[in-house]
Amino acid sequence: MAKNQPECAHVQEALIARPGEAFALQDRPTRDKDLFPDKDDAAASVAADAVKIDELQDRLYAEGSRALLLVLQGMDTAGKSGTIKSVFQATSPLGMTVKAFKKPSAEEMARDYLWRVHNAVPRKGFIGIFDRSQYEDVLVVKVRSLAPAEEIEKRYDQINAFEEHLTQNGVTIIKCMLYISREEQGERLRDRLEKPHKRWKFNPGDLDDRQNWDDFMAAYETMVQRCSTPHAPWYVVPSESKTRRNALVGRLVRGVLEDMNPQHPDPGHRLSEFVID
Template sequence: MGDPYRVKPGQKVKLSDIDPRDTDALGSEDEARGRLYLDATAIDTLQDRLYAEGKRSLLVILQGMDTSGKDGTVRGVFNTTGPLGVQVTAFRRPSEEEMAHDFLWRAHLAAPRRGTIGIFNRSHYEDVLVVKVRKLVPASDIEKRYDQINAFEKMLTENGVTILKFMLHISKAEQRERLQERLDDPKKHWKFNPGDLDDRKSWGDFMDAYETMLHRCSTEWAPWRIVPADRKWARNAVIADVVRKTLEDMNPTYPKVSWDPKSIKIV
Protein backbone atom coordinates (compact mmCIF):
# COMPACT_ATOMS: atom_id res chain seq x y z
CA MET A 1 0.00 0.00 0.00
CA GLY A 2 2.85 2.40 0.75
CA ASP A 3 4.58 2.37 -2.66
CA PRO A 4 2.00 4.47 -4.58
CA TYR A 5 2.71 7.33 -2.18
CA ARG A 6 6.50 7.20 -2.25
CA VAL A 7 8.49 10.02 -3.89
CA LYS A 8 11.43 8.68 -5.88
CA PRO A 9 14.82 10.36 -5.40
CA GLY A 10 15.04 13.40 -7.66
CA GLN A 11 11.36 13.19 -8.62
CA LYS A 12 9.66 16.52 -9.25
CA VAL A 13 6.25 16.74 -7.63
CA LYS A 14 3.26 18.92 -8.46
CA LEU A 15 0.97 18.75 -5.42
CA SER A 16 -1.95 20.23 -7.36
CA ASP A 17 -1.93 17.04 -9.48
CA ILE A 18 -2.33 14.80 -6.41
CA ASP A 19 -5.85 14.36 -5.01
CA PRO A 20 -5.90 14.89 -1.22
CA ARG A 21 -9.08 12.75 -1.10
CA ASP A 22 -7.68 9.80 -3.04
CA THR A 23 -8.52 6.42 -1.52
CA ASP A 24 -8.17 4.16 -4.57
CA ALA A 25 -5.53 1.94 -2.96
CA LEU A 26 -7.51 1.42 0.24
CA GLY A 27 -10.81 -0.20 -0.65
CA SER A 28 -13.85 0.72 1.43
CA GLU A 29 -13.67 2.77 4.62
CA ASP A 30 -14.77 -0.21 6.71
CA GLU A 31 -12.04 -2.39 5.20
CA ALA A 32 -9.41 0.28 5.78
CA ARG A 33 -10.48 0.79 9.39
CA GLY A 34 -10.31 -2.95 9.96
CA ARG A 35 -6.76 -3.10 8.60
CA LEU A 36 -5.84 -0.06 10.67
CA TYR A 37 -6.86 -1.88 13.86
CA LEU A 38 -4.82 -4.94 12.90
CA ASP A 39 -1.83 -2.81 11.88
CA ALA A 40 -1.89 -0.80 15.11
CA THR A 41 -2.00 -4.02 17.14
CA ALA A 42 0.91 -5.46 15.14
CA ILE A 43 2.92 -2.25 15.59
CA ASP A 44 2.56 -2.65 19.36
CA THR A 45 3.94 -6.21 19.21
CA LEU A 46 6.78 -5.25 16.87
CA GLN A 47 7.69 -2.26 19.02
CA ASP A 48 7.99 -4.56 22.03
CA ARG A 49 10.50 -6.66 20.09
CA LEU A 50 12.35 -3.53 18.97
CA TYR A 51 12.61 -2.33 22.58
CA ALA A 52 13.81 -5.72 23.83
CA GLU A 53 16.39 -5.97 21.07
CA GLY A 54 17.71 -2.50 21.91
CA LYS A 55 19.93 -2.12 18.85
CA ARG A 56 17.98 -0.04 16.35
CA SER A 57 15.26 2.59 16.26
CA LEU A 58 12.52 3.95 13.99
CA LEU A 59 11.94 7.65 13.33
CA VAL A 60 8.55 8.71 11.94
CA ILE A 61 8.40 12.28 10.62
CA LEU A 62 4.98 13.90 10.17
CA GLN A 63 4.93 17.15 8.21
CA GLY A 64 1.96 19.05 6.87
CA MET A 65 -0.02 22.26 6.87
CA ASP A 66 -2.04 23.25 9.93
CA THR A 67 -5.00 20.85 10.57
CA SER A 68 -3.50 18.19 8.27
CA GLY A 69 -3.72 15.68 11.12
CA LYS A 70 -0.32 15.27 12.72
CA ASP A 71 -1.81 14.89 16.22
CA GLY A 72 -4.59 12.69 14.87
CA THR A 73 -2.08 10.39 13.21
CA VAL A 74 -0.22 9.90 16.48
CA ARG A 75 -3.47 8.99 18.23
CA GLY A 76 -4.88 6.88 15.42
CA VAL A 77 -1.77 4.84 14.62
CA PHE A 78 0.25 4.70 17.84
CA ASN A 79 -2.28 4.88 20.67
CA THR A 80 -2.26 1.09 20.97
CA THR A 81 1.52 1.03 21.31
CA GLY A 82 2.95 0.89 24.82
CA PRO A 83 4.24 4.30 25.95
CA LEU A 84 7.56 2.93 27.22
CA GLY A 85 9.06 2.63 23.76
CA VAL A 86 7.49 5.60 21.97
CA GLN A 87 8.63 9.22 22.18
CA VAL A 88 6.70 12.06 20.52
CA THR A 89 8.44 15.39 19.94
CA ALA A 90 6.37 18.40 18.86
CA PHE A 91 8.58 20.98 17.14
CA ARG A 92 7.30 24.46 17.92
CA ARG A 93 8.87 27.88 17.64
CA PRO A 94 12.58 27.47 18.55
CA SER A 95 13.56 28.45 22.08
CA GLU A 96 16.38 30.88 22.82
CA GLU A 97 18.64 27.90 23.57
CA GLU A 98 17.74 26.21 20.27
CA MET A 99 18.28 29.42 18.32
CA ALA A 100 21.80 29.58 19.74
CA HIS A 101 22.70 26.34 17.89
CA ASP A 102 22.56 25.16 14.29
CA PHE A 103 19.09 24.41 12.95
CA LEU A 104 19.56 20.63 13.17
CA TRP A 105 20.70 20.63 16.80
CA ARG A 106 17.27 20.18 18.33
CA ALA A 107 16.37 17.47 15.82
CA HIS A 108 19.47 15.47 16.68
CA LEU A 109 18.75 15.96 20.38
CA ALA A 110 15.27 14.45 19.86
CA ALA A 111 16.39 11.53 17.66
CA PRO A 112 15.07 8.22 19.05
CA ARG A 113 17.29 6.16 21.29
CA ARG A 114 17.96 2.54 20.35
CA GLY A 115 14.96 0.31 20.91
CA THR A 116 12.36 3.05 20.52
CA ILE A 117 10.03 4.64 17.99
CA GLY A 118 10.47 8.39 17.75
CA ILE A 119 7.73 10.53 16.24
CA PHE A 120 8.41 14.08 15.06
CA ASN A 121 5.24 16.20 15.00
CA ARG A 122 6.65 18.77 12.58
CA SER A 123 10.41 18.52 12.34
CA HIS A 124 13.67 20.00 11.09
CA TYR A 125 11.85 20.51 7.79
CA GLU A 126 10.22 23.60 9.28
CA ASP A 127 13.56 25.25 8.50
CA VAL A 128 12.99 24.87 4.75
CA LEU A 129 9.24 25.48 4.91
CA VAL A 130 8.01 28.10 7.40
CA VAL A 131 11.43 29.69 7.64
CA LYS A 132 11.63 29.87 3.86
CA VAL A 133 8.12 31.22 3.24
CA ARG A 134 8.40 33.83 5.98
CA LYS A 135 11.92 34.75 4.81
CA LEU A 136 13.37 34.41 8.30
CA VAL A 137 16.86 33.65 6.97
CA PRO A 138 18.60 34.49 3.68
CA ALA A 139 17.70 32.37 0.67
CA SER A 140 21.33 31.31 0.35
CA ASP A 141 21.11 29.68 3.81
CA ILE A 142 17.93 27.82 2.85
CA GLU A 143 19.62 26.48 -0.28
CA LYS A 144 22.39 24.88 1.80
CA ARG A 145 19.96 23.20 4.15
CA TYR A 146 18.59 20.59 1.73
CA ASP A 147 21.97 18.89 1.41
CA GLN A 148 22.63 19.35 5.11
CA ILE A 149 19.35 17.61 5.95
CA ASN A 150 20.12 14.74 3.58
CA ALA A 151 23.55 14.28 5.14
CA PHE A 152 22.07 14.41 8.66
CA GLU A 153 19.48 11.75 7.84
CA LYS A 154 22.05 9.56 6.14
CA MET A 155 24.20 9.74 9.26
CA LEU A 156 21.21 8.65 11.38
CA THR A 157 20.45 5.69 9.11
CA GLU A 158 24.09 4.60 9.16
CA ASN A 159 23.80 4.49 12.93
CA GLY A 160 20.75 2.24 13.11
CA VAL A 161 17.85 4.68 12.67
CA THR A 162 15.25 3.76 10.03
CA ILE A 163 13.45 6.91 8.83
CA LEU A 164 9.89 7.21 7.53
CA LYS A 165 8.72 10.62 6.31
CA PHE A 166 5.07 11.43 5.64
CA MET A 167 3.84 14.65 4.05
CA LEU A 168 0.16 14.93 5.05
CA HIS A 169 -1.40 16.38 1.89
CA ILE A 170 -4.54 18.35 2.76
CA SER A 171 -6.59 20.58 0.47
CA LYS A 172 -7.17 24.25 1.19
CA ALA A 173 -10.92 23.63 1.23
CA GLU A 174 -10.59 20.87 3.84
CA GLN A 175 -8.34 23.05 5.96
CA ARG A 176 -11.01 25.77 5.93
CA GLU A 177 -13.61 23.30 7.25
CA ARG A 178 -11.32 22.10 10.04
CA LEU A 179 -10.37 25.63 11.07
CA GLN A 180 -14.04 26.61 11.13
CA GLU A 181 -14.79 23.56 13.29
CA ARG A 182 -12.25 24.79 15.81
CA LEU A 183 -13.97 28.18 15.89
CA ASP A 184 -17.44 26.67 16.26
CA ASP A 185 -16.59 24.24 19.08
CA PRO A 186 -15.64 25.91 22.41
CA LYS A 187 -13.73 22.75 23.40
CA LYS A 188 -11.46 23.28 20.37
CA HIS A 189 -10.82 27.00 20.73
CA TRP A 190 -7.45 26.23 22.31
CA LYS A 191 -6.39 24.58 19.06
CA PHE A 192 -7.07 27.69 16.99
CA ASN A 193 -4.24 30.12 16.44
CA PRO A 194 -5.16 33.31 14.55
CA GLY A 195 -1.62 33.29 13.21
CA ASP A 196 -2.49 30.16 11.22
CA LEU A 197 -4.55 32.38 8.93
CA ASP A 198 -1.38 34.21 7.87
CA ASP A 199 0.09 30.92 6.64
CA ARG A 200 -3.19 30.18 4.87
CA LYS A 201 -2.84 33.42 2.92
CA SER A 202 0.55 32.13 1.73
CA TRP A 203 -0.82 28.73 0.65
CA GLY A 204 0.74 28.90 -2.81
CA ASP A 205 4.15 29.77 -1.40
CA PHE A 206 3.91 26.87 1.05
CA MET A 207 2.99 24.43 -1.71
CA ASP A 208 6.02 25.60 -3.70
CA ALA A 209 8.22 25.11 -0.62
CA TYR A 210 6.81 21.61 -0.05
CA GLU A 211 7.40 20.66 -3.67
CA THR A 212 11.02 21.76 -3.46
CA MET A 213 11.46 19.88 -0.18
CA LEU A 214 10.00 16.68 -1.65
CA HIS A 215 12.17 16.98 -4.76
CA ARG A 216 15.41 17.76 -2.93
CA CYS A 217 15.04 15.60 0.19
CA SER A 218 13.43 12.31 -0.85
CA THR A 219 16.38 9.92 -0.80
CA GLU A 220 16.97 6.19 -0.96
CA TRP A 221 17.77 6.17 2.75
CA ALA A 222 14.94 8.49 3.84
CA PRO A 223 12.17 8.73 1.21
CA TRP A 224 9.13 10.97 1.48
CA ARG A 225 5.60 9.66 1.09
CA ILE A 226 2.74 11.99 0.12
CA VAL A 227 -0.33 10.82 2.04
CA PRO A 228 -3.79 12.09 0.99
CA ALA A 229 -5.04 13.58 4.26
CA ASP A 230 -8.49 15.03 3.58
CA ARG A 231 -10.00 11.81 4.96
CA LYS A 232 -8.65 11.02 8.38
CA TRP A 233 -9.33 7.28 8.21
CA ALA A 234 -7.47 7.02 4.90
CA ARG A 235 -4.49 8.98 6.21
CA ASN A 236 -4.17 6.75 9.26
CA ALA A 237 -4.62 3.54 7.28
CA VAL A 238 -1.82 4.41 4.85
CA ILE A 239 0.64 5.40 7.56
CA ALA A 240 -0.14 2.39 9.78
CA ASP A 241 0.39 0.06 6.83
CA VAL A 242 3.80 1.56 6.00
CA VAL A 243 4.95 1.60 9.64
CA ARG A 244 3.91 -2.02 10.18
CA LYS A 245 5.61 -3.27 7.02
CA THR A 246 8.76 -1.32 7.82
CA LEU A 247 8.98 -2.85 11.30
CA GLU A 248 8.32 -6.29 9.82
CA ASP A 249 11.18 -5.75 7.38
CA MET A 250 13.42 -4.66 10.26
CA ASN A 251 12.39 -7.90 12.00
CA PRO A 252 13.59 -7.07 15.53
CA THR A 253 14.19 -10.13 17.69
CA TYR A 254 14.04 -10.84 21.39
CA PRO A 255 17.56 -11.32 22.77
CA LYS A 256 18.66 -14.79 23.84
CA VAL A 257 19.70 -15.13 27.45
CA SER A 258 22.94 -16.79 28.46
CA TRP A 259 21.30 -18.95 31.12
CA ASP A 260 18.89 -21.89 30.95
CA PRO A 261 15.38 -20.92 32.10
CA LYS A 262 14.65 -24.58 32.88
CA SER A 263 17.47 -24.64 35.41
CA ILE A 264 15.84 -22.01 37.60
CA LYS A 265 13.31 -22.95 40.27
CA ILE A 266 11.28 -20.27 41.99
CA VAL A 267 10.38 -21.23 45.56
Protein backbone atom coordinates (compact mmCIF):
# COMPACT_ATOMS: atom_id res chain seq x y z
CA MET A 1 0.00 0.00 0.00
CA ALA A 2 1.32 3.45 -0.86
CA LYS A 3 2.65 5.58 1.99
CA ASN A 4 -0.14 8.16 1.85
CA GLN A 5 -3.03 5.71 1.64
CA PRO A 6 -4.67 5.04 5.03
CA GLU A 7 -5.37 1.53 6.24
CA CYS A 8 -8.93 0.27 5.78
CA ALA A 9 -9.44 0.13 9.55
CA HIS A 10 -8.32 3.76 9.86
CA VAL A 11 -10.96 4.85 7.35
CA GLN A 12 -13.66 2.86 9.13
CA GLU A 13 -12.68 4.44 12.43
CA ALA A 14 -12.73 7.96 10.99
CA LEU A 15 -16.11 7.71 9.25
CA ILE A 16 -18.23 5.49 11.48
CA ALA A 17 -21.20 6.85 13.42
CA ARG A 18 -20.72 4.87 16.59
CA PRO A 19 -23.79 2.85 17.53
CA GLY A 20 -25.41 4.02 20.72
CA GLU A 21 -23.50 7.31 20.87
CA ALA A 22 -24.85 10.81 20.31
CA PHE A 23 -24.57 11.95 16.71
CA ALA A 24 -24.72 15.43 15.22
CA LEU A 25 -24.47 15.75 11.47
CA GLN A 26 -23.13 19.30 11.75
CA ASP A 27 -20.03 17.88 13.45
CA ARG A 28 -19.12 15.92 10.34
CA PRO A 29 -17.23 17.54 7.44
CA THR A 30 -18.52 17.60 3.89
CA ARG A 31 -14.94 18.04 2.64
CA ASP A 32 -12.00 16.39 4.40
CA LYS A 33 -8.42 16.07 3.20
CA ASP A 34 -7.03 14.40 6.33
CA LEU A 35 -7.32 10.81 5.12
CA PHE A 36 -6.20 11.56 1.56
CA PRO A 37 -4.24 14.85 1.55
CA ASP A 38 -3.24 14.32 -2.09
CA LYS A 39 -5.88 13.69 -4.77
CA ASP A 40 -3.41 11.67 -6.84
CA ASP A 41 -2.96 9.31 -3.89
CA ALA A 42 -6.75 9.05 -3.61
CA ALA A 43 -7.08 8.21 -7.31
CA ALA A 44 -4.31 5.59 -7.03
CA SER A 45 -6.01 4.13 -3.96
CA VAL A 46 -9.40 3.66 -5.57
CA ALA A 47 -7.81 2.07 -8.64
CA ALA A 48 -5.79 -0.37 -6.54
CA ASP A 49 -8.76 -1.15 -4.31
CA ALA A 50 -10.97 -1.78 -7.35
CA VAL A 51 -8.59 -4.53 -8.47
CA LYS A 52 -8.55 -6.06 -4.98
CA ILE A 53 -12.34 -5.82 -4.70
CA ASP A 54 -12.64 -7.76 -7.97
CA GLU A 55 -10.39 -10.50 -6.57
CA LEU A 56 -12.38 -10.69 -3.35
CA GLN A 57 -15.68 -10.66 -5.23
CA ASP A 58 -14.47 -13.61 -7.30
CA ARG A 59 -13.77 -15.52 -4.10
CA LEU A 60 -17.14 -14.50 -2.65
CA TYR A 61 -18.91 -15.74 -5.78
CA ALA A 62 -17.00 -19.05 -5.73
CA GLU A 63 -17.66 -19.54 -2.03
CA GLY A 64 -21.39 -19.01 -2.62
CA SER A 65 -22.46 -18.85 1.01
CA ARG A 66 -22.51 -15.14 1.88
CA ALA A 67 -23.32 -11.79 0.30
CA LEU A 68 -22.30 -8.15 0.67
CA LEU A 69 -24.76 -5.26 0.46
CA LEU A 70 -23.55 -1.69 -0.03
CA VAL A 71 -26.19 0.96 0.75
CA LEU A 72 -25.59 4.45 -0.66
CA GLN A 73 -27.74 7.34 0.55
CA GLY A 74 -27.29 11.03 -0.14
CA MET A 75 -28.99 14.11 -1.44
CA ASP A 76 -29.31 14.56 -5.20
CA THR A 77 -25.88 15.13 -6.81
CA ALA A 78 -24.04 13.56 -3.83
CA GLY A 79 -22.52 11.07 -6.25
CA LYS A 80 -24.12 7.70 -5.72
CA SER A 81 -23.81 6.52 -9.33
CA GLY A 82 -20.33 8.02 -9.68
CA THR A 83 -19.20 6.16 -6.58
CA ILE A 84 -20.52 2.87 -7.94
CA LYS A 85 -18.81 3.40 -11.28
CA SER A 86 -15.46 4.19 -9.67
CA VAL A 87 -15.31 1.71 -6.80
CA PHE A 88 -16.42 -1.24 -8.91
CA GLN A 89 -14.61 -0.26 -12.11
CA ALA A 90 -12.71 -3.57 -12.19
CA THR A 91 -15.41 -5.86 -10.79
CA SER A 92 -17.03 -8.49 -12.98
CA PRO A 93 -20.72 -7.71 -13.43
CA LEU A 94 -21.45 -11.44 -13.27
CA GLY A 95 -21.26 -11.32 -9.48
CA MET A 96 -22.94 -7.96 -8.88
CA THR A 97 -26.41 -6.49 -8.72
CA VAL A 98 -27.33 -2.80 -8.64
CA LYS A 99 -30.75 -1.53 -7.64
CA ALA A 100 -31.75 2.13 -7.92
CA PHE A 101 -34.84 2.80 -5.82
CA LYS A 102 -37.18 5.33 -7.35
CA LYS A 103 -40.80 6.25 -6.69
CA PRO A 104 -42.64 3.02 -5.75
CA SER A 105 -44.76 1.41 -8.45
CA ALA A 106 -48.45 0.65 -7.96
CA GLU A 107 -47.57 -2.97 -7.16
CA GLU A 108 -44.97 -1.90 -4.62
CA MET A 109 -47.37 0.56 -3.01
CA ALA A 110 -49.80 -2.31 -2.51
CA ARG A 111 -47.22 -4.12 -0.35
CA ASP A 112 -45.41 -3.26 2.87
CA TYR A 113 -42.63 -0.73 2.29
CA LEU A 114 -39.83 -3.27 2.83
CA TRP A 115 -41.18 -5.74 0.28
CA ARG A 116 -39.42 -4.19 -2.70
CA VAL A 117 -36.22 -3.83 -0.69
CA HIS A 118 -36.11 -7.46 0.42
CA ASN A 119 -36.68 -8.57 -3.16
CA ALA A 120 -33.53 -6.68 -4.20
CA VAL A 121 -31.19 -8.06 -1.52
CA PRO A 122 -28.24 -9.82 -3.24
CA ARG A 123 -28.25 -13.58 -3.27
CA LYS A 124 -25.39 -15.61 -1.83
CA GLY A 125 -22.10 -15.09 -3.62
CA PHE A 126 -23.01 -11.61 -4.87
CA ILE A 127 -22.19 -8.01 -4.09
CA GLY A 128 -25.37 -5.95 -4.16
CA ILE A 129 -25.52 -2.16 -4.32
CA PHE A 130 -28.48 -0.01 -3.37
CA ASP A 131 -28.66 3.46 -4.95
CA ARG A 132 -31.07 4.81 -2.33
CA SER A 133 -32.71 2.17 -0.18
CA GLN A 134 -35.18 1.35 2.59
CA TYR A 135 -34.14 4.65 4.13
CA GLU A 136 -36.17 6.60 1.61
CA ASP A 137 -39.09 5.66 3.85
CA VAL A 138 -37.69 7.69 6.75
CA LEU A 139 -36.24 10.46 4.58
CA VAL A 140 -38.31 11.66 1.60
CA VAL A 141 -41.46 10.06 3.02
CA LYS A 142 -40.88 11.89 6.29
CA VAL A 143 -39.97 15.28 4.83
CA ARG A 144 -42.83 15.26 2.33
CA SER A 145 -45.31 13.86 4.91
CA LEU A 146 -46.22 10.93 2.65
CA ALA A 147 -47.12 8.74 5.63
CA PRO A 148 -48.42 9.44 9.15
CA ALA A 149 -45.73 10.53 11.61
CA GLU A 150 -46.53 7.69 14.00
CA GLU A 151 -46.08 5.16 11.19
CA ILE A 152 -42.71 6.62 10.19
CA GLU A 153 -41.59 6.55 13.82
CA LYS A 154 -42.05 2.77 13.89
CA ARG A 155 -39.90 2.29 10.82
CA TYR A 156 -36.53 2.91 12.47
CA ASP A 157 -36.89 -0.17 14.66
CA GLN A 158 -38.42 -2.13 11.78
CA ILE A 159 -35.46 -1.31 9.52
CA ASN A 160 -33.00 -2.24 12.27
CA ALA A 161 -34.75 -5.57 12.74
CA PHE A 162 -34.79 -6.16 8.97
CA GLU A 163 -31.06 -5.49 8.71
CA GLU A 164 -30.30 -7.70 11.69
CA HIS A 165 -32.28 -10.48 10.01
CA LEU A 166 -30.14 -10.08 6.89
CA THR A 167 -26.86 -10.14 8.79
CA GLN A 168 -27.94 -13.22 10.72
CA ASN A 169 -28.54 -14.89 7.36
CA GLY A 170 -25.20 -14.22 5.74
CA VAL A 171 -25.57 -10.69 4.32
CA THR A 172 -22.91 -8.22 5.46
CA ILE A 173 -24.10 -4.60 5.18
CA ILE A 174 -22.10 -1.41 4.57
CA LYS A 175 -24.11 1.81 4.80
CA CYS A 176 -22.62 5.05 3.47
CA MET A 177 -24.17 8.48 3.70
CA LEU A 178 -22.55 10.62 1.00
CA TYR A 179 -22.47 14.02 2.67
CA ILE A 180 -22.34 17.33 0.77
CA SER A 181 -23.30 20.90 1.63
CA ARG A 182 -26.23 22.83 0.17
CA GLU A 183 -23.73 25.13 -1.53
CA GLU A 184 -21.97 22.23 -3.22
CA GLN A 185 -25.26 20.80 -4.41
CA GLY A 186 -26.10 24.17 -5.96
CA GLU A 187 -22.83 24.15 -7.89
CA ARG A 188 -23.46 20.64 -9.15
CA LEU A 189 -27.03 21.40 -10.21
CA ARG A 190 -25.84 24.45 -12.14
CA ASP A 191 -23.13 22.30 -13.73
CA ARG A 192 -25.78 19.87 -14.95
CA LEU A 193 -27.62 22.65 -16.73
CA GLU A 194 -24.53 24.31 -18.17
CA LYS A 195 -23.02 21.17 -19.72
CA PRO A 196 -25.07 19.61 -22.54
CA HIS A 197 -23.94 16.06 -21.80
CA LYS A 198 -25.18 16.37 -18.22
CA ARG A 199 -28.56 18.01 -18.81
CA TRP A 200 -30.34 14.67 -18.95
CA LYS A 201 -29.50 14.25 -15.25
CA PHE A 202 -31.29 17.42 -14.21
CA ASN A 203 -34.70 16.96 -12.63
CA PRO A 204 -36.65 20.14 -11.77
CA GLY A 205 -38.16 18.20 -8.88
CA ASP A 206 -34.74 18.19 -7.22
CA LEU A 207 -35.26 21.89 -6.54
CA ASP A 208 -38.30 21.11 -4.41
CA ASP A 209 -36.21 18.93 -2.10
CA ARG A 210 -33.54 21.61 -2.09
CA GLN A 211 -36.03 24.05 -0.60
CA ASN A 212 -36.44 21.60 2.29
CA TRP A 213 -32.70 21.14 2.85
CA ASP A 214 -32.79 21.73 6.60
CA ASP A 215 -35.64 19.26 7.02
CA PHE A 216 -33.73 16.66 5.03
CA MET A 217 -30.58 17.18 7.09
CA ALA A 218 -32.63 16.71 10.26
CA ALA A 219 -34.09 13.51 8.80
CA TYR A 220 -30.63 12.24 7.85
CA GLU A 221 -29.34 12.99 11.34
CA THR A 222 -32.18 11.04 12.92
CA MET A 223 -31.65 8.19 10.44
CA VAL A 224 -27.99 7.84 11.38
CA GLN A 225 -28.63 8.25 15.10
CA ARG A 226 -31.42 5.68 15.19
CA CYS A 227 -30.11 3.17 12.66
CA SER A 228 -26.35 2.97 13.17
CA THR A 229 -26.22 -0.41 14.85
CA PRO A 230 -23.50 -2.91 15.75
CA HIS A 231 -24.65 -5.23 12.96
CA ALA A 232 -25.02 -2.45 10.35
CA PRO A 233 -23.32 0.84 11.28
CA TRP A 234 -23.51 4.03 9.25
CA TYR A 235 -20.43 5.66 7.73
CA VAL A 236 -20.66 9.37 6.94
CA VAL A 237 -18.48 10.03 3.88
CA PRO A 238 -17.39 13.61 3.08
CA SER A 239 -18.27 13.80 -0.60
CA GLU A 240 -17.47 17.24 -1.96
CA SER A 241 -14.19 15.91 -3.37
CA LYS A 242 -15.37 13.21 -5.77
CA THR A 243 -11.96 11.53 -5.97
CA ARG A 244 -11.60 11.33 -2.20
CA ARG A 245 -15.21 10.20 -1.81
CA ASN A 246 -14.57 7.31 -4.17
CA ALA A 247 -11.33 6.42 -2.41
CA LEU A 248 -13.02 6.39 1.01
CA VAL A 249 -15.88 4.14 -0.08
CA GLY A 250 -13.40 1.90 -1.89
CA ARG A 251 -11.38 1.56 1.31
CA LEU A 252 -14.53 0.67 3.25
CA VAL A 253 -15.66 -1.97 0.77
CA ARG A 254 -12.21 -3.51 0.48
CA GLY A 255 -11.78 -3.59 4.25
CA VAL A 256 -15.11 -5.30 4.87
CA LEU A 257 -14.45 -7.87 2.15
CA GLU A 258 -11.02 -8.58 3.60
CA ASP A 259 -12.61 -9.05 7.02
CA MET A 260 -15.12 -11.46 5.46
CA ASN A 261 -12.16 -13.28 3.89
CA PRO A 262 -14.12 -15.42 1.37
CA GLN A 263 -12.33 -18.53 0.16
CA HIS A 264 -12.37 -20.57 -3.03
CA PRO A 265 -13.92 -23.92 -2.12
CA ASP A 266 -12.01 -27.14 -2.71
CA PRO A 267 -14.37 -29.76 -4.17
CA GLY A 268 -11.66 -32.39 -3.77
CA HIS A 269 -11.05 -33.06 -7.47
CA ARG A 270 -7.47 -33.77 -8.55
CA LEU A 271 -5.94 -34.06 -11.99
CA SER A 272 -4.74 -37.59 -11.24
CA GLU A 273 -8.36 -38.74 -10.95
CA PHE A 274 -9.39 -37.77 -14.48
CA VAL A 275 -8.36 -38.40 -18.06
CA ILE A 276 -8.71 -35.28 -20.22
CA ASP A 277 -8.17 -35.99 -23.94
